[in-house]
Amino acid sequence: MTLANDSLIFQGGPIVLADRVVDDHRVVVSGGRIQAVEKDRKTVPRNATVINLGGALLTPGMVDIHVHGGGGADFMDATPDAVRTVCQTHLRHGTTTLFPTTTTGTIEQLESMFAACRTIMQSGEPTDHSRIAGIHLYGPYFAEDKVGCHKKDHTRTPDPKEYRRYFKSGLVKIATCAAELPGASVFYRAAARNGCLITCGHSNSTYQEMAAAFRAGMRHVDHFWCVMSSVSSLRPRCGTPMQAGMEQFVLVEPEMSTEVIADGSHLSDDLLNFAYRMKSAKKLCLVTDSSRALDQPPGRYKFGPLDDGDWFLNDGEVGRTLDGKNLASSVAGMDRMIRTMNRANGGALADTIRMASLTPAELAGVADEVGSIETGKRADLVIWSPKLQIRSVFLGGHLAHGRIPSKTLATVSPK
Secondary structure: OEOOOOOEEEEOOOEEOOOOEEOOEEEEEEOOEEEEEEEOOOOOOEOOEEEEOOOOEEEEOEEEEEEOEEOOEEHHHOOHHHHHHHHHHHHOOOEEEEEEEOOOOOHHHHHHHHHHHHHHHOOOOOOOOOEEOOEEEOOOOOOHHHOOOOOHHHOOOOOHHHHHHHHHOOOEEEEEOOOOOOOHHHHHHHHHHOOOEEEEOOEOOEHHHHHHHHHOOOOEEOOOOOOEOOHHHHHHHHOOOOOOEHHHHHHHOOOOEEEEOOOOOOOOHHHHHHHHHHHOOOOEEEOOOEOOOOOOOOEEEEEOOOOOOEEEEEOOOOEEOOOOOOEOOEOOOHHHHHHHHHHHOOOOHHHHHHHOOHHHHHHHOOOOOOOOOOOOOEOOEEEEOOOOOEEEEEEOOEEEEEOOOHHHEEEOOOO
């Protein structure tokens, strides 16, 4: 085998595949793609640079389908610089593919955010920031009693004249709407026609409203247990007898998927393990849901657009409302989500990595390109220490973050 001059061979450490961890394999990369995943060999192809992992862990790059900001910027700041800053920040935490996620906002704010994301997407293959695979149209179609830290003034019911503009852009790959809103089923069907992963979030919907949404194409619920309906939250709305809600529908319906924020502050390890055991790694995603306060010091920050977003507090561990009573998004990257979930599920490492890579890639329709270490896919790879600290990140086979100690490198030149 003769490879291109930028070819790499990763060997000498455990490699996380889609369904298992292998210790006796190597990954061959050439032309930005994974060319082979094969048993270790003594022979090395010509032109290849060998990276000896030295016992470090090799995984695919992470895929985040629910992410708002980082590095002091929010995607809703709606400038190319802000978008690039967020993507650069998340790359350092192991995310190589992401879906910029809208908050509630005006039509003008959302369209400006779309335009800024398109500018970055059209600027060429990224070398130092996460790749944008599409937009998650998250806000503004939330229930007023489940807005969370989003700006309540900008919530509204779905209007076909509005959301058709977003779908027409071709950028929306994930689409959220609270199931109980008037017009929700029409929105879901429109999203289905546009090939979106269809989700319900920031909702106080009943089981029957979820069933109607399911018939219209909804298959996913955003950040499980966070600003979603429960038996107790439905009591004021529905009275007696008490009603089942989103939690019960997700747990009983095999086709439903969901996601958790495993930052150690939103959900306990017991809840994380419960979700993992009930839904499995094939139907449960890890997401960051991170704000602009990721990698920033404790203090006050704006959630959503910098010009009129509401203030929240970063206490150094998580975002909270200014009164301290409620959570307000996360301030952590995907690497912390992985460490927390891997602790919660008893060290089921292959499943933990799958929940942050292949499962979201499959749900969002990008698994042909990313999400696992398989022949033909993009060589988006992450090297981790045995304690799951990130050492380096590769985009398309090129080092994008971190470094490789020179003693681990060996180049085999053509004869």
